[in-house]
Amino acid sequence: MSTGFVFALAGAVLFSLGVAGVVLIGHLLRRILAFNLMGSGAFLVLVGLAQRQDVADPVPQAMVLTGIVVAVAATALALALVRKLHALTGQLGLPGDVDE
Amino acid sequence: MKRRVLVAFVLTLALAFVFLLAGAMLDLGPTTIDLRAPVAAHLAQSGVTHPVTAVLLNYRGYDTLLEIAVLLVALLALLAVVGDAPVPPSRAAHPVLQTLARLATPLMIVVAVYLLWAGAFRPGGAFQAGAVLAAAAVLLHLVGLQPGWSRPRLGLRIGLAAGFVLFLAVATGLLTQGSLLQYPPAAAGVLILLIESGLTVSLALILASLFLFLSREEGA
Numbered sequence: 001m002s003t004g005f006v007f008a009l010a011g012a013v014l015f016s017l018g019v020a021g022v023v024l025i026g027h028l029l030r031r032i033l034a035f036n037l038m039g040s041g042a043f044l045v046l047v048g049l050a051q052r053q054d055v056a057d058p059v060p061q062a063m064v065l066t067g068i069v070v071a072v073a074a075t076a077l078a079l080a081l082v083r084k085l086h087a088l089t090g091q092l093g094l095p096g097d098v099d100e
Numbered sequence: 101m102k103r104r105v106l107v108a109f110v111l112t113l114a115l116a117f118v119f120l121l122a123g124a125m126l127d128l129g130p131t132t133i134d135l136r137a138p139v140a141a142h143l144a145q146s147g148v149t150h151p152v153t154a155v156l157l158n159y160r161g162y163d164t165l166l167e168i169a170v171l172l173v174a175l176l177a178l179l180a181v182v183g184d185a186p187v188p189p190s191r192a193a194h195p196v197l198q199t200l201a202r203l204a205t206p207l208m209i210v211v212a213v214y215l216l217w218a219g220a221f222r223p224g225g226a227f228q229a230g231a232v233l234a235a236a237a238v239l240l241h242l243v244g245l246q247p248g249w250s251r252p253r254l255g256l257r258i259g260l261a262a263g264f265v266l267f268l269a270v271a272t273g274l275l276t277q278g279s280l281l282q283y284p285p286a287a288a289g290v291l292i293l294l295i296e297s298g299l300t301v302s303l304a305l306i307l308a309s310l311f312l313f314l315s316r317e318e319g320a
Contacts (some may be wrong), residue, residue, distance in 0.1 A: 005125065012121040016114040049125065058151035059135045064159060065152070066167045069227055069273050069303070073174035076310035080181045081284070 004051035011044025028082045032075060034077040039071045107178025121200040147212040148220040156225065158290045165271060168299060170266045171306050175260065175313075179252070182313055192244040201243040208236040216300050220289065226296040230303025237308035241315065260309065263302025267295050 014037050021034025043064045048058035086092055139151050139159070146154040156164050192198070201212030212229040240246035252260065270291055271281045283291050 009122055009268050012118050012125070015121075016118045019117070020110050021113040024107060045125075049128070052128070052131075053136075055136055057134075057136050058139055058155050059160070062152050062155035062165070065156065065227060066163055070167060070170055072307065073171045073310065076314065077174045077178050077181075080178045080314055084181050096247075 002052060004048045005058075006048070008045045008048030009011075010078045011046075013041070014038075014044060015041030015043075017089055028085070028092050028094070029079075032078045032082070035078075036071065036075060039067070041069060134233070145285035145288070147283060147285070147290075147292050150221050152218065152223070153219045153292070157295060158281075158283065158288065161271070164299075165264075165267050165281070168267060168302065171303070172260065172264055175306050175309055178310060178313060182210055182316060191253050193242070197243045198245060201239050201245060205236045205240060206231050212236075212300065212304070216296055219296060220293070226299035226303060229296075229300045230307060233300065233304030234307035234311070237304070238311050246312070249309065249312040249317070252309070256305065256309075259305045260302060263298040263300075266298035270295055275285075 018034045018036070018038030018041055021037060022031055025031050025034055046064050047056075047058045050057040082092065140153060142159070143149065143151060143154055146158040148154050148158070153246040215224040215232060216226060216229040217224075219228070237246060241248065249256070274280070274282055274284075274291075277284060
């Protein structure tokens with residue numbers, strides 16, 4: 001069991017936590033955070049599995065670098081949409097969502 | 101009660117998924133496609149000596165070109181959503197914080213330039229440099245020295261688009277070489293540095309804009 005596998009395993013755990021969060025949490029800000037957690041998990045799996053052998057593969061690393069930047073932009077757009085929703089309706093959840 | 105059943109159900113599924121994925125990863129055979137050897141073999145004519153930079157800006161330059169386009173589109177969408185809300189007056193932070201931010205900003209600019217230059221031969225590059233520059237802008241905003249941005253004027257618009265336009269110009273200019281983004285090996289290093297410089301400026305402005313335009317008053 002190499003270091004890379006530990007990273008990939010942590011990535012799998014984070015991804016599942018994120019999925020559970022997206023499904024269960026109604027509050028949109030927390031749902032965006034959960035979505036980011038999913039993304040981080042996927043990135044960790046990619047870089048973790050890329051260094052299974054002794055020398056890390058640079059192609060997945062470059063892809064993750066690209067993905068991180070795109071994830072930041074997507075998060076900012078999601079936050080802007082949530083703010084607009086809050087400004088228009090005063091709600092921070094989607095209609096029909098059951099939250100505790 | 102129904103809610104509790106749902107939570108238990110989803111958490112059980114998530115846990116099962118972790119074990120499934122872990123099992124699959126443990127069971128993974130040797131890779132059938134190994135890109136390390138081709139990457140290393142062509143490193144000498146890629147213009148840079150760091151493999152990740154070579155992948156980002158030479159072998160898979162297409163990805164990076166589209167990435168900066170995606171960032172630009174995300175920012176345009178964000179501008180369309182936030183509209184013309186008024187800029188709140190900046191709240192001045194504690195003077196110690198302001199002084200620290202004033203001291204840190206020049207250092208961050210130096211670090212960004214170093215990261216841009218170092219990307220050719222060690223971890224670094226346009227994205228890291230742009231992120232540091234954007235962080236400097238956000239820092240200045242948080243201590244009240246840089247007010248939030250309202251509608252972008254011409255200078256900012258040019259800066260936001262410059263990286264993508266420069267990248268696209270180089271890509272189309274090289275079409276005479278045969279295919280998109282196929283650098284001549286002799287000029288590859290200079291072209292990559294040129295593209296990365298443009299990318300750094302635009303990325304820093306785009307990332308800072310994402311924050312500074314969002315910091316406006318919520319307009320109904």
